[in-house]
Amino acid sequence: MTLTAPSTYKALTEQEAIRLAQSLDVFASSATLQCEEIGDGNLNYVFRITDSATGHGLIIKQALPYAKVVGESWPLTLHRATIEANALKLHGSLAKGRVPEVYATDAALAVTVMEDLSQLTILRNGLIDGKHYPKLAEHIGSYLAHTLFHTSDFGLHPFEKKRLAAEFSNPELCKITEDLIFTDPFFDHDTNDFEEPLREAAQAIWDNEPLKFEVAKLKRSFLTEAEALLHGDLHTGSIFVDEDDTKVIDPEFAFYGPIGFDIGLFLANLIVQAITRSGEERELIVQDITQTWQVFEQQFSGLWESDGIETYKTTTGYREYAIEKIFHDAIGFAGCELIRRTIGLAHVRDLDDIADESTRIDRKRQTLKAGETLIQTRREYQSIKQLETAIKELSK
Amino acid sequence: MTLTAPSTYKALTEQEAIRLAQSLDVFASSATLQCEEIGDGNLNYVFRITDSATGHGLIIKQALPYAKVVGESWPLTLHRATIEANALKLHGSLAKGRVPEVYATDAALAVTVMEDLSQLTILRNGLIDGKHYPKLAEHIGSYLAHTLFHTSDFGLHPFEKKRLAAEFSNPELCKITEDLIFTDPFFDHDTNDFEEPLREAAQAIWDNEPLKFEVAKLKRSFLTEAEALLHGDLHTGSIFVDEDDTKVIDPEFAFYGPIGFDIGLFLANLIVQAITRSGEERELIVQDITQTWQVFEQQFSGLWESDGIETYKTTTGYREYAIEKIFHDAIGFAGCELIRRTIGLAHVRDLDDIADESTRIDRKRQTLKAGETLIQTRREYQSIKQLETAIKELSK
Numbered sequence: 001m002t003l004t005a006p007s008t009y010k011a012l013t014e015q016e017a018i019r020l021a022q023s024l025d026v027f028a029s030s031a032t033l034q035c036e037e038i039g040d041g042n043l044n045y046v047f048r049i050t051d052s053a054t055g056h057g058l059i060i061k062q063a064l065p066y067a068k069v070v071g072e073s074w075p076l077t078l079h080r081a082t083i084e085a086n087a088l089k090l091h092g093s094l095a096k097g098r099v100p101e102v103y104a105t106d107a108a109l110a111v112t113v114m115e116d117l118s119q120l121t122i123l124r125n126g127l128i129d130g131k132h133y134p135k136l137a138e139h140i141g142s143y144l145a146h147t148l149f150h151t152s153d154f155g156l157h158p159f160e161k162k163r164l165a166a167e168f169s170n171p172e173l174c175k176i177t178e179d180l181i182f183t184d185p186f187f188d189h190d191t192n193d194f195e196e197p198l199r200e201a202a203q204a205i206w207d208n209e210p211l212k213f214e215v216a217k218l219k220r221s222f223l224t225e226a227e228a229l230l231h232g233d234l235h236t237g238s239i240f241v242d243e244d245d246t247k248v249i250d251p252e253f254a255f256y257g258p259i260g261f262d263i264g265l266f267l268a269n270l271i272v273q274a275i276t277r278s279g280e281e282r283e284l285i286v287q288d289i290t291q292t293w294q295v296f297e298q299q300f301s302g303l304w305e306s307d308g309i310e311t312y313k314t315t316t317g318y319r320e321y322a323i324e325k326i327f328h329d330a331i332g333f334a335g336c337e338l339i340r341r342t343i344g345l346a347h348v349r350d351l352d353d354i355a356d357e358s359t360r361i362d363r364k365r366q367t368l369k370a371g372e373t374l375i376q377t378r379r380e381y382q383s384i385k386q387l388e389t390a391i392k393e394l395s396k
Numbered sequence: 397m398t399l400t401a402p403s404t405y406k407a408l409t410e411q412e413a414i415r416l417a418q419s420l421d422v423f424a425s426s427a428t429l430q431c432e433e434i435g436d437g438n439l440n441y442v443f444r445i446t447d448s449a450t451g452h453g454l455i456i457k458q459a460l461p462y463a464k465v466v467g468e469s470w471p472l473t474l475h476r477a478t479i480e481a482n483a484l485k486l487h488g489s490l491a492k493g494r495v496p497e498v499y500a501t502d503a504a505l506a507v508t509v510m511e512d513l514s515q516l517t518i519l520r521n522g523l524i525d526g527k528h529y530p531k532l533a534e535h536i537g538s539y540l541a542h543t544l545f546h547t548s549d550f551g552l553h554p555f556e557k558k559r560l561a562a563e564f565s566n567p568e569l570c571k572i573t574e575d576l577i578f579t580d581p582f583f584d585h586d587t588n589d590f591e592e593p594l595r596e597a598a599q600a601i602w603d604n605e606p607l608k609f610e611v612a613k614l615k616r617s618f619l620t621e622a623e624a625l626l627h628g629d630l631h632t633g634s635i636f637v638d639e640d641d642t643k644v645i646d647p648e649f650a651f652y653g654p655i656g657f658d659i660g661l662f663l664a665n666l667i668v669q670a671i672t673r674s675g676e677e678r679e680l681i682v683q684d685i686t687q688t689w690q691v692f693e694q695q696f697s698g699l700w701e702s703d704g705i706e707t708y709k710t711t712t713g714y715r716e717y718a719i720e721k722i723f724h725d726a727i728g729f730a731g732c733e734l735i736r737r738t739i740g741l742a743h744v745r746d747l748d749d750i751a752d753e754s755t756r757i758d759r760k761r762q763t764l765k766a767g768e769t770l771i772q773t774r775r776e777y778q779s780i781k782q783l784e785t786a787i788k789e790l791s792k
Contacts, residue, residue, distance in 0.1 A: 153619045158574060162567040171558040178554060183707050209712040216708035217717065223549045227620050311579050312612035316605040321613065 007108050009065070009078060017047040017060050024104060024113065026058060027051050042068045043076070043252075048116060057118065058103060063110035063252070077172045080252040081110035086167070087254035088114065090229065091147045098143040100240075100247055117247055120240035127236060127273050128350055130281060137288040139246035140239070140266060141295025148259045149303040151229035154310050154322070165226050170255040173232065174222075177253060181336050182219035185344040186212050194343040197361045201368050202343045214375045218332045226256035234262045235337070235348075236269040260329025263296060267330060268337035268371075272350045274395035275366050286391055293330075293384045297323055331378035331387065338371030370394040403504050405461070405474060413443040413456050420500055420509065422454060423447050438464040439472070444512060453514065454499060459506035459648070473568045476648040477506035482563070483650035484510065486625065487543045494539040496636075496643055513643055516636035523632060523669050524746055526677065533684040535642035536635070536662060537691025544655045545699040547625035550706050550718070561622050566651040569628065570618075573649065577732050578615035581740040582608050590739040593757045597764050598739045610771045614728045622652035630658045631733070631744075632665040656725025659692060663726060664733035664767075668746045670791035671762050682787055689726075689780045693719055727774035727783065734767030766790040 012020065014035040021033055031051040039046035044064055050057035063081040066073045085105040092099035100115035126133065149155045151164060184191045188206050205211065231238070232253025240247040267289055274285045304319050312318050341348045342364045351367060354360035373394060381387045408416065410431040417429055427447045435442035440460055446453035459477040462469050481501040488495035496511040522529065545551045547560060580587045584602050601607065627634070628649025636643040663685055670681045700715050708714050737744045738760045747763060750756035769790060777783045 153616070158571055158619065159567045162565050162570070166562040166565040169558050169562040171555045174558070175554055187707060212708060212711045213713045213717070216706075216711050216714045219708065220549070220718075223554065224623050225620050226622050310612075311583060312608060312615065315608045315612050317609045318612045321609070322616075 009108055009110060011064065012045060012047065012060070012062050012109070012111070014047065017045075017062075018049060020060060020111070021049040021058060021113070024058075026103065027056070048118060050116075057116040059100075059114050059116050061112045061114065065110075078110040079107075080170070080173055081105075081112060082107050083168060083170050083173075083254050084250065084252040085112040087229065087231070087251035088112070088249075090151070090164075091143075091231070091248070091251065094150045095143040095146040095248075098139060098246060098248055100249060117240045117249070120242050120245060120247060122237055123239040123241045124236035124269070124349065126241060127285075128353065130277075132281075132284045132288075133241045133243065133246070135244060136239075136241060136246055137291035138295055140248075141292045142299055143246075143248055144263055144266075144292075144296045145299035145303060147231070148228040148262065149300050149307070151256075152227055152259065154304060154313070155307050157309065164229055165256040168229055168255050170232070170253065173253045174255055174257075177232070178219065178223065180345050181340045182215060182222060185336075185340040186215050191345045192343055193345055193347065195361065195364070197357075198343060198364055198368070201365055205339065205343070205368065205372065208372070211372055211376055214332065214378075215336060218329070218336060218375070221258045221329060222261060222333075225258040227259045228256065229254060230257045230259075230262045232257065232262070234265045236266075236273075237348075258329050258333075260326045260331075261333050263293070263326065263330035264333025264335075265337050266292065268334035268341070269348070269350075271334065271338060271370060271391060271395065272341065272348055272367060274391060275363055275370065276350050276354065277395075282395060286388060286395070289391060290384050290388045293327070293387075297327075297384075300326075327381070327384075328378045331374050331381060335371040335374035335376075335378065338367050338374070342367045342371070366394070405504055405506060407460065408441060408443065408456070408458050408505070408507070410443065413441075413458075414445060416456060416507070417445040417454060417509070420454075422499065423452070444514060446512075453512040455496075455510050455512050457508045457510065461506075474506040475503075476566070476569055477501075477508060478503050479564060479566055479569075479650050480646065480648040481508040483625065483627070483647035484508070484645075486547070486560075487539075487627070487644070487647065490546045491539040491542040491644075494535060494642060494644055496645060513636045513645070516638050516641060516643060518633055519635040519637045520632035520665070520745065522637060523681075524749065526673075528677075528680045528684075529637045529639065529642070531640060532635075532637060532642055533687035534691050536644075537688045538695055539642075539644055540659055540662075540688075540692045541695035541699060543627070544624040544658065545696050546703070547652075548623055548655065550700060550709070551703050553705065560625055561652040564625055564651050566628070566649065569649045570651055570653075573628070574615065574618065576741050577736045578611060578618060581732075581736040582611050587741045588739055589741055589743065591757065591760070593753075594739060594760055594764070597761055601735065601739070601764065601768065604768070607768055607772055610728065610774075611732060614725070614732060614771070617654045617725060618657060618729075621654040623655045624652065625650060626653045626655075626658045628653065628658070630661045632662075632669075633744075654725050654729075656722045656727075657729050659689070659722065659726035660729025660731075661733050662688065664730035664737070665744070665746075667730065667734060667766060667787060667791065668737065668744060668763060670787060671759055671766065672746050672750065673791075678791060682784060682791070685787060686780050686784045689723070689783075693723075693780075696722075723777070723780075724774045727770050727777060731767040731770035731772075731774065734763050734770070738763045738767070762790065 018033045018035045034050045034052055036048045037045055038048050045062040047060040048057055063078050065078055067076040085102055088099050088102050100117055102114050104113040153161055194202055231251045232255055238250045270285055270289050274282050277285060304313060351364055354363060414429045414431045430446045430448055432444045433441055434444050441458040443456040444453055459474050461474055463472040481498055484495050484498050496513055498508060498510045500509040549557055590598055627647045628651055634646045666681055666685050670678050673681060747760055750759055
């Protein structure tokens with residue numbers, strides 16, 4: 001499908017979004033279309049266009065040429081819209097049903113027209129409301145296995161892999177991650193944001209040289225290891241769910257990076273939930289963590305057998321080595337995510353919305369502690385069951 | 397300088413090479429120019445254009461659209477001429493005096509016009525003739541430190557690093573290395589080429605699962621670790637020398653890869669020399685190996701202090717960790733190079749030109765053994781002095 005659109009960038013109005021939707025072969029020409037802007041306005045416009053008669057709709061997402069965070073505004077490449085649309089299309093072709101369908105794109109307008117997922121809930125919101133999603137672990141484990149295996153050298157010809165690595169070069173958005181996940185929270189940096197009672201814990205992190213040495217290694221991995229085409233920002237706010245369905249959205253941070261990064265970010269956001277829950281509710285989340293890894297490992301191993309193109313794929317120990325590296329990387333990256341979501345620039349509602357101050361500070365201290373532990377002990381875990389035991393202990 | 401050249405590719409004749417040289421502001425318009433094609437004709441034309449009166453000259457190197465190896469011919473991207481010219485310019489700006497000056501380039505013709513280095517000798521030829529070059533280790537150690545540090549995340553802003561990584565994406569030439577250094581020699585592959593008395597040693601390599609497991613890890617590093625802009629083919633045939641000067645040529649394999657790869661290839665080609673020499677002559681080469689690493693380590697560390705931009709650069713242990721990784725990678729890559737130069741497709745004259753069959757086979761067996769040992773024990777070396785002792789033992 002092609003869009004009838006101006007050839008230079010301008011931020012769309014709701015009326016222009018409707019006209020843009022009308023130019024596609026989606027709605028009847030007689031349809032009365034309604035438009036609602038449902039984005040948070042910090043990075044993107046998200047217009048939902050609905051046919052009033054049928055209720056049928058679509059999403060027009062437009063990147064804004066700046067990012068707004070805590071009142072500050074800085075320029076941010078519009079190219080991220082192209083990265084996001086291309087990652088949605090590629091990952092969608094590899095992990096069927098796990099990604100919204102893309103109907104049309106326009107690079108100049110930084111616009112992606114895609115499937116409306118309004119019937120689903122943002123996973124983070126559902127989890128904060130105490131929900132549990134029985135298909136989540138299976139769906140995300142499978143999404144991770146398929147998208148990461150098939151874009152890695154284990155499953156993709158090196159010509160195509162290197163073409164994709166160059167196409168998905170994403171310096172500006174990678175820099176955000178480099179700074180906000182791997183650097184600033186580990187130094188007394190002015191982007192950090194935390195409640196005063198956490199200062200002592202933050203200072204302890206800044207003073208912890210062995211911890212920072214491990215984070216330096218993880219950052220180096222993020223900077224240099226072009227293993228697979230990552231989503232790049234796979235937290236629970238990037239996933240739509242209901243009882244039966246799971247869709248991964250917003251891959252604007254997509255780039256070629258270490259496989260464990262996507263896994264680690266997802267697991268970290270579940271660990272935050274484990275920390276804020278108790279009893280059986282916590283147990284369900286811990287089981288999701290275990291099952292996500294198990295599904296990933298099983299399907300990644302299966303693809304290695306069935307679709308692997310690496311000549312060394314049957315060399316004794318190599319598959320186990322590759323998977324163990326992913327496992328240990330994921331645990332380390334999860335630790336970084338836990339720390340940055342607590343004292344870094346970008347927080348999570350799971351923790352910030354805990355009303356009682358004493359409980360909130362306790363949970364945040366626990367999150368920091370869990371992060372430090374996972375980073376420093378990541379290579380000691382020999383199985384997901386060992387990690388599960390540790391997470392249960394850390395989230396108690 | 398710009399070239400007056402046709403806008404589509406055609407292989408140059410000597411007359412056309414002269415006309416191309418005349419179009420540059422290098423020779424007097426009255427000069428009588430002579431042309432000699434001095435390439436081996438397998439991958440490139442190399443025309444030397446000389447002013448008969450002054451003896452002053454330049455080189456016109458033109459990539460051919462195919463590679464010829466052992467009678468076979470296969471298509472090979474002309475883009476490698478652009479990669480080579482851009483790598484020469486960038487590395488030349490970082491390691492002053494260590495790279496020939498580039499006067500002009502033409503992407504369509506796949507031509508690079510550069511400094512004539514005919515007064516120098518190809519290092520491999522000089523070494524085979526028993527020569528020793530007193531400045532070699534200092535010059536190459538320094539070249540490696542400067543080119544690799546300043547193109548890595550330790551010394552270069554991530555925007556510029558990622559721009560260069562995409563610009564130097566070099567899938568076709570990387571694939572040659574992936575196959576010929578990391579894969580084919582470790583399997584009974586039809587590109588392999590060795591004398592029959594070596595079959596048992598070759599078979600032992602193909603059957604050595606622990607060795608192949610280590611090579612799989614080294615190949616993975618080559619495929620995924622975008623640490624710095626490498627030369628990519630730094631053997632002793634890619635270096636011009638005399639008593640006082642050293643110039644690195646032919647970076648057509650340049651790409652973003654693991655820092656240890658350039659170092660390992662260079663050291664491996666010196667190790668071959670150590671194996672073919674004896675007594676004091678061997679000692680000189682072993683000292684070159686040690687000194688190259690020492691100069692690299694010292695200057696890389698110095699640049700880390702003076703020019704490092706990584707926030708973690710003063711974190712306890714990080715610099716030592718980064719340098720140790722490079723050291724162990726280099727030893728492993730050296731091992732792969734030793735094996736592929738003995739039983740793989742592309743041999744070295746250092747070994748093949750040994751006239752006496754029994755001596756030649758012995759030296760080749762020793763080279764294979766050295767390669768296996770270095771690959772399998774690479775992480776055990778804690779210092780260059782330990783490696784020096786091992787190399788002395790392996791080359792005896």
